[in-house]
Amino acid sequence: MMARTSTAPATPVLSVRDLSINFGGVRAVQNVSFDIASGCIYSVIGPNGAGKTTLFNLITGVYVPTAGEILLDGQPVQGQPPHRLARRGVARTFQNLQVCLNMTALENVMVGAHLRLDRNVLKAAFRWPSLRRADQALHQEAAELMRFVGLEHALEARADAMSYGALKRLEIARALAMKPRLLFLDEPAAGLNPRETLEIDELIRKVAVSGVTVVLVEHDMKMVMSLSDRILVLDYGKKLAEGTAAEIRQDPAVIAAYLGAGAAGETP
Amino acid sequence: MIRPVILRPMALRPATLGLVALAVLVLVLPLVISNSFYLDLVIRIAINAIIVLGLNLLIGFAGQISFGHAGFLGIGAYASAVLPTHFGWPPLLALIAGAAAAAALAAVMAWPIFRLKGHYLAMATLGLGIILNLIFRNEASYTGGPDGMAVPAMELFGLQLSRDRQWYWVIAALLLVSVWASLNIIDSPFGRALRALHGSDVAARVVGVDIARYKMAIFVMSATFASIMGSITAHYVGFVTPNIADFFHSVELVTMVVVGGMASVFGSLLGAVLLTILPQALATFEGWETVAFGAILILCMIFMPRGLLPTLAARLGSLRFAVARLRAGRSAGESDS
Numbered sequence: 001m002m003a004r005t006s007t008a009p010a011t012p013v014l015s016v017r018d019l020s021i022n023f024g025g026v027r028a029v030q031n032v033s034f035d036i037a038s039g040c041i042y043s044v045i046g047p048n049g050a051g052k053t054t055l056f057n058l059i060t061g062v063y064v065p066t067a068g069e070i071l072l073d074g075q076p077v078q079g080q081p082p083h084r085l086a087r088r089g090v091a092r093t094f095q096n097l098q099v100c101l102n103m104t105a106l107e108n109v110m111v112g113a114h115l116r117l118d119r120n121v122l123k124a125a126f127r128w129p130s131l132r133r134a135d136q137a138l139h140q141e142a143a144e145l146m147r148f149v150g151l152e153h154a155l156e157a158r159a160d161a162m163s164y165g166a167l168k169r170l171e172i173a174r175a176l177a178m179k180p181r182l183l184f185l186d187e188p189a190a191g192l193n194p195r196e197t198l199e200i201d202e203l204i205r206k207v208a209v210s211g212v213t214v215v216l217v218e219h220d221m222k223m224v225m226s227l228s229d230r231i232l233v234l235d236y237g238k239k240l241a242e243g244t245a246a247e248i249r250q251d252p253a254v255i256a257a258y259l260g261a262g263a264a265g266e267t268p
Numbered sequence: 269m270i271r272p273v274i275l276r277p278m279a280l281r282p283a284t285l286g287l288v289a290l291a292v293l294v295l296v297l298p299l300v301i302s303n304s305f306y307l308d309l310v311i312r313i314a315i316n317a318i319i320v321l322g323l324n325l326l327i328g329f330a331g332q333i334s335f336g337h338a339g340f341l342g343i344g345a346y347a348s349a350v351l352p353t354h355f356g357w358p359p360l361l362a363l364i365a366g367a368a369a370a371a372a373l374a375a376v377m378a379w380p381i382f383r384l385k386g387h388y389l390a391m392a393t394l395g396l397g398i399i400l401n402l403i404f405r406n407e408a409s410y411t412g413g414p415d416g417m418a419v420p421a422m423e424l425f426g427l428q429l430s431r432d433r434q435w436y437w438v439i440a441a442l443l444l445v446s447v448w449a450s451l452n453i454i455d456s457p458f459g460r461a462l463r464a465l466h467g468s469d470v471a472a473r474v475v476g477v478d479i480a481r482y483k484m485a486i487f488v489m490s491a492t493f494a495s496i497m498g499s500i501t502a503h504y505v506g507f508v509t510p511n512i513a514d515f516f517h518s519v520e521l522v523t524m525v526v527v528g529g530m531a532s533v534f535g536s537l538l539g540a541v542l543l544t545i546l547p548q549a550l551a552t553f554e555g556w557e558t559v560a561f562g563a564i565l566i567l568c569m570i571f572m573p574r575g576l577l578p579t580l581a582a583r584l585g586s587l588r589f590a591v592a593r594l595r596a597g598r599s600a601g602e603s604d605s
Contacts, residue, residue: 060474086476098474100467102531103460111464115476117457121485124456125449131456178475 011074013038013182013213014059019068019078021058028054030237031068036182036215036230041208043216043224045248046234047257052217053095055234056184059215060092061085072182087115091180093171095187095217101160105151105170108159109142112177145173149203165196172203176212183207184215189223197223225249233257283451286534290447294440298433307432309544314443315501317540320524321450321533322493327522328530329454330486331466333390335518336397340491342404342513343370344498349419349508350410359422363499370495374488382480382487389487397518404510416509419502435504442500450533462486463531527568529575538577 012035019032029051036042044052057063059070061082070078072088091112100108117138123131143155149169154162162170168188175183185204189197201223208214218224224231225245233240233254241251248254301307319341326332347366351357357365377396381388404411411417422429429435453459465472465479472479502508511517520543528539546564550557572579 062470062474081478082470082473083476083478086474092474094470098468098471100464100471102467103463107460107463111460111472111477112475114457114461114464119457119461121453121456121458121489124453124458127452135456174471174475 011038012036012071013073014215015069015071015074016059017069017071019055019058019065019070021054021063021066028237029058029065029234032234032237032239034232034239034242036213038181038213039208039211040229041204041214041216041227043218043228043231044234045218045221045224045231046240049236050234051237052234053186054237056092056186056215056217060090060184086178089179089181090184091175091178091182092184093168093175093186093188095190097164097167097171099159099167099170099174103159105154105157105159105162105166106139106142106146108170109145109173109177110138112174113138113141113179115178142173142177145176146170148176148206149173150199165192168192168200169203172207176207180212182213182215184217186217187219188216189218189220201227283533287444287447287451290537291444294444298436304432307436309548311432311436311439311504313541313544314439315497315504316521316524316544317537318439318443318446319494319497319521320528320536320540321446322490322497323521324525324528324530324533324536325450325453325462326486326490327525328532328536329459329466330462330483332483332487333387333522334393334487334490335390335515335522336393336395336400337490337494337521338513338515338517339393339397339400340370340374340494341498341501341517342400342510343373344495344500345419345502345508345512346404346411346498347495348422348499348502349417352420353417354410359420359499359503360424363496366499367492367495371488371492374491375484378484378487382483389483393518394515397513397515401510401513401515404513411510414510416507416511419506419508421506422500422503429503439500439504447533447537454533458482458485466531523565527565527576529577529579532575532577535575535577539575542576 014036016035017033019029020027021029032051032055044055046052054063058065058078061077061080061084064079068078069076072085072090077085077088100111103111117134118128118131120128120131146152146155149172151166151169151173154166154170157166159167159170168191172185172188188204189200192200197220204214204216204227216224216228228245230243231245231248232242233248233251235257240257241248241254243251297310298307301310319337323334323337326334344363344366347369348359348362351362351365352359373396377392378389381392405414407413424438429438454463461472461477461482464475465477465482469479498512501512524539524543525536526539527543528537529535546561547557550560553560568576574582
C-alpha cells in the first residue's frame with residue numbers, strides 16, 4: 001500500500017469530549033471522546049447499531065447531543081444547526097443516499113457551492129450579469145468535480161436516472177463543491193462491487209492528498225485498514241478502542257466484539 | 269474520453285424556445301381576436317397564469333403547499349378597492365400598500381410554522397384564507413359585504429387604463445416578465461436551494477441552506493405576488509366581491525399548479541389555460557359542471573400524477589428515445605438516461 005506520510009498532529013481540527021445522546025431510553029452514543037488531527041484519514045468502525053451514523057449526525061449538527069462537547073478548531077459547536085456548521089467547512093455524505101432527485105446531477109453538485117454564491121433573488125430574477133458569470137464558472141467547476149469523482153459520463157444526466165454507485169460518487173462531488181476542511185463519508189463503499197470499491201478507495205486517497213481531513217464510516221475492513229491513519233472502534237454506543245490499524249487489529253476487545261468470542265469480559 | 273464541458277443546463281434551451289413562442293403568441297393574439305368576450309377570457313387566463321407561476325415556485329419547486337392564496341389575492345383586491353374609495357389613496361399606492369400588507373402577514377404567519385417539520389403551512393394558510401374571506405364578507409361598511417364594491421380605474425403615470433386592449437398589453441407584458449423571471453430564478457443559486465430543500469431537506473441543510481429562511485422567502489414572495497395580481501384583477505374587472513378570497517378559489521389555483529405540472533413553468537401556463545376555460549366549456553352541463561370538473565381532476569391525477577406538461581414531455585422523450593434506438597439498430601447495453 002502507498003502509505004501516506006502521516007504528519008505529526010499539531011492542534012486537532014476536531015475534538016469530541018464525552019459526547020452522549022439518548023433517544024428515549026436508548027443511549028445511542030455514550031461518553032465518546034476522541035481527537036482528529038488535521039489532514040488525516042480517520043475511520044470509525046463497529047458492528048451494526050454501534051452508533052457510527054449517530055455520531056456523524058451529532059457532529060454535523062443533524063442531532064443535538066444530550067451531553068458533551070464538540071470542538072472545531074478548539075471552539076465549541078455542539079447544538080449548532082447543519083447550515084452553520086457548513087459555513088465552518090464541515091461536509092458530509094449519507095449512508096442512505098440524500099440526492100435531490102428533482103434536479104440534474106450537475107445541479108446537485110452546484111448546490112454544494114451554495115454558501116460561496118450570491119443568493120439574491122432579485123438579481124437572479126433579472127439575470128444580473130455578475131450572477132450569471134459566477135454561475136457559468138460554477139458549471140465548469142461542478143463538471144470538473146464530477147470528472148474528479150469519475151462521473152464524466154453523467155455530466156448531463158438527471159439524478160433520478162443514475163445508478164446507486166454513481167449517486168454515491170455524486171454525493172462526494174457535492175460535498176467537495178463546498179470546499180470543505182472536514183469531510184465525513186458515511187459508508188461510501190456500501191453496496192458497491194469490488195471494482196467500484198477500489199475506485200472509491202482511490203478517490204478517498206485523492207481527496208485526502210488535496211488537504212481535506214476525511215472521517216470515514218465503513219464496513220469494508222480491507223479498505224479501512226489500508227486507508228486509515230487512525231481508527232475509532234464503537235460498540236453499543238461506547239468507545240471500545242482507538243489507534244492505528246495495526247493496534248486495532250491486535251486489540252483483544254475489538255476482536256471479541258467482532259468475532260463474538262464469548263465471555264471476553266471487557267464490555268460491561 | 270473527455271467531453272467538452274456543457275455551459276448551460278439542458279433545461280435552458282427548450283425554456284428559451286418556449287419564451288419566444290409565448291412572446292409571438294402574445295403579439296399575434298390581439299390581431300386574431302376581434303370578439304371582446306374572447307379578449308376578456310385571454311386576459312383572465314393571463315392573470316391566473318401569473319398567479320399560478322408564483323404559486324408553483326412555492327408548491328412545485330419548494331414543496332410547500334398554500335391553501336390560502338386566494339386570501340392574499342383578496343388583500344390586494346380590497347386594498348385597491350377600499351383605500352382609493354374610502355381614503356382617497358392613489359391606486360398605485362393602494363396596490364403597493366396591499367402588497368406590503370400581504371408580505372407582512374405572510375411573514376408573521378410563516379415565522380413559527382417553518383420552524384416545524386411537516387405540512388403545517390397547508391393547514392395555517394387554509395385557516396388564514398377562511399378568516400380573510402369572513403372579514404371581507406362582514407366588514408360591510410368598508411367592503412360592501414357579500415355584494416362587493418366597485419373599484420376605481422387604475423391610473424398608470426397619469427393614464428387611465430380603461431379599455432380591454434390597454435389592459436391586454438399591460439397584463440401580457442407582466443406575463444412575459446413573470447415567465448422570464450421564474451425561469452431565471454429556477455436556474456439560479458436561490459432557485460437551486462429551493463429545489464434542493466424540496467428534494468432532500470437534510471442534504472440542503474448540510475450544504476449550508478438555511479431551509480426555514482428559504483421557505484419563508486418564497487412564501488412571502490408568492491403572497492406578495494398574489495396580492496399584486498389581486499389588485500390588478502380588481503382594477504381590471506372594476507368590481508370586487510368576497511368570492512375572490514374564497515376557499516374554493518384557493519383550491520382552484522392549487523389545482524392549476526398540479527394539473528399543469530408541479531415544478532414546470534410552462535405547465536403552470538397550461539394549467540391556467542385549461543382550468544380557466546374548462547368552467548366555461550362545462551357550463552353546458554348545467555349544475556353538473558362541478559362534478560365534471562372533479563372527474564377531470566381525478567382522471568388527471570390517476571393517469572398523469574406529475575401533471576400534464578411533464579407527463580407529455582416524458583412521453584415525447586421516451587418516444588424519441590425509442591425511435592433513435594430503432595434507427596441505431598441494437599444499441600449498446602447502457603440503457604439508462
